[in-house]
Amino acid sequence: MEHPIFKKIENSKKIDFGDVLTQSYNLFLKIWQQGAMHTLIVMLFVIPFLILVYVPIIFMSFAAQRYSDPYYYEYGSDYGSAMDFSIPFIIIYFVVLFVLILIVQTISLGVNAHFYKVCRIVDMETGEPEGGYFDFFKNGGFVKIFVLSLATFGIAIAAILCCYLPIFYVMVPLQLILPIFTFNPKLSVNEIVKAAFKLGHKHWIYVFGLALIAGNVAQLGILACIVGFIFTACIVYLPIYFFYKNTIGFDDVTSTEVAEIE
Template sequence: MTENQLKSKIERSSAPDFGDILSKSFELFKKSWEQTLYHALVTVAVVLPVIIITYIPYVLFIFYLSSVENAGHYNEFNYMDQHDPELVIPMLIVYFLIVFLVILLVQAIAYGIIAHYFKVLKKIDTGSLEETGGYFSCLKGNYMKLFVMSLATFGISILATLLCFFPIIYVMVPLQLIVVFFAFNPGLSVSSVIKMSFKLGNKYWLTIFGLIIISSMIAQIGILLCFVGLFFTAYFVHIPMYYVYKDTIGFEDPTDKNLLETDL
């Protein structure tokens, strides 16, 4: 859909029903738990090695400091005298910049996997014959867009945090909708995706916020099963967002009942 079409649908949409969405989310989770598990495992398989590789230099640096201290050449007063700050500080700055870049790159990949998960949910929910492709299919031709989206999300979060605690709670709702808008409208620009996410998030902020809180609590239930269960429940938080989008905007598929009702 175009930005104008989405804007029109959001303006004409009726409020999503909190209880109905939660109920449908549980039912869809029962049907999609295998795919939920697979997507969580793929995400971990991508993120975990990157985290380990990223922390290797940091761990080596800590070991180096420990070895210097144990050798009697280090104390909190003369360390910087024995190690030129003109060398150490730039190295630390470069390291943290690389870590920041890696985080954005990994988050972009995670967004792509989540976008694919939304497509899988739609197929299971509606019985659509549309091919969903592989786990990384949403990354093809869209990686730069996802990277910019990741950067924009980070920037909005940091800005909201700097403006005190409440703004970060406020932006949490529209930020949670960004990937679902991208998943079903990959042709939109990053700015349009963000604008539509904020437009829908602002309109039904309280309902969506409640869904995020409840679904996040449910997603953490897996921790009770020695953390293994977390792989099954971690992606549950995305299912209510799928239904928020479906019940307010719907899909372009003419066989989708929600879209037909909206157009009447």
């Protein structure tokens, strides 16, 4: 039996662009502190990841410069084969890099899913406890989010391989995957992706416009010595939250039910 969310998507109506932006601004004034905390938590995982990515690259670059110097080595039978070791190293590097990307993306999705839950609590003034930043990883949630992360990564790579143009289409459904998962955690990964593409296809131009405007506004924080981005980064999620609210809605779901994952 098809999940009710698909019927809601079919019956969803066009949103008021201006209302969504106004609602997003008003909610940002209430939630910017929570947004900054979520951004900082994600950065705590992203920064070590970047270090792990770039340190080997710097090492390989430095090594390549040394190995290309004819005065660095004494001539011998192994001269000219000094870089042979780099082939297995590069293979291992990219395998580890792929795994790390998925892990960091999984953590980011889980933390930002909690931010969407906080948005709902503050917006609707339910008075419910916000819970922990990693609530969505409990009860098998990490595995589900990891699979969801793998699916989104695969979709994005497939779109890029198709001459880049499809990425402009799939970026809209990919934006909707997280709120659909957050407020419908019992859906399977396949159902979440299917619902995201169905909703994104129907309202593509609206979501694309909202994401474009919110993304540009969020970048303004960089002008404040980059530190300001910590406080403005959460803006990108707010229009998507209100888009979801105005198209699919929440019914009578509670934040406790939102945090439950099969």
